[in-house]
Amino acid sequence: MTGLRTKTRSKMLIGSVLLALSMSSTGVRAAPEDAADPILRFLGQQTQKASETASDLIMSAMNFLGVRYRFGGTSEETGFDCSGFTRHVFENSVGLLLPRRASEQAEAAGLLTVRKEDLKPGDLVFFNTMRRAFSHVGIYVGDGKFIHAPRTGSSIRVDDMNQSYWTTRFDGARRAPQVNPDAPMVLR
Numbered sequence: 001m002t003g004l005r006t007k008t009r010s011k012m013l014i015g016s017v018l019l020a021l022s023m024s025s026t027g028v029r030a031a032p033e034d035a036a037d038p039i040l041r042f043l044g045q046q047t048q049k050a051s052e053t054a055s056d057l058i059m060s061a062m063n064f065l066g067v068r069y070r071f072g073g074t075s076e077e078t079g080f081d082c083s084g085f086t087r088h089v090f091e092n093s094v095g096l097l098l099p100r101r102a103s104e105q106a107e108a109a110g111l112l113t114v115r116k117e118d119l120k121p122g123d124l125v126f127f128n129t130m131r132r133a134f135s136h137v138g139i140y141v142g143d144g145k146f147i148h149a150p151r152t153g154s155s156i157r158v159d160d161m162n163q164s165y166w167t168t169r170f171d172g173a174r175r176a177p178q179v180n181p182d183a184p185m186v187l188r
Helices: 002-022 038-049 052-062 082-094 102-107 164-169
Strands: 112-114 124-127 136-142 145-148 157-160 170-175
Touching (some): 052 136, 052 145, 082 145, 102 136
Antiparallel strands (some): 124 136
C-alpha cells in the first residue's frame, strides 16, 4: 500500500509541475511570501480561473502522466489509448460516462461544440491523426496545452496544440455539461 501511495504522490507532483510549466506563459507569479512553495501558489491561482470540476478533472488526468499507450486500452494497469484515457478520466473524476471511441465522443449528444479560441480547461479536443475526422482526442489543460495518450510506443503526456503537427490536424472541441459525479450519464 505504501508503494501505491508513493507512486500516486509522485504522479501528482509530476502532474502539478507539468501543469505549472504548461501554463507558465500566463505571467502569473507567486507572491514573495509564498516563495517556499511557488508551484502550489501558481496552481492555486490557475485553478481559480477554471471551475472546481474542471480543476479536479485536470488533476485527475495529470495523475496518469507516464502511463503507457495501448491500443484499445482502458486502464492504468494495462495502458490507455486516447479515447480510453478520456473516458476513464471523465467517468472517474466527474461521473460522466463518455462513449468508447474518439469519433463517438465528438458526436455525443449533450456535449457542446466549442471554438478553439473559447477553449477552457477540461474541454475535449479532437484531431485528425488517421486521415479521418475525430480520430484522436485529448483533454485541454490551458495555455494551448492538452494531455493525451498519443500513440503506440509512447505514454500519456502534455503537448502544445500550437505545434504545427497539432494545429494542422485540429478538428474541434467539445465541452461536457456539469453533471452530478455520483450519477454517471451515458452521452450518445
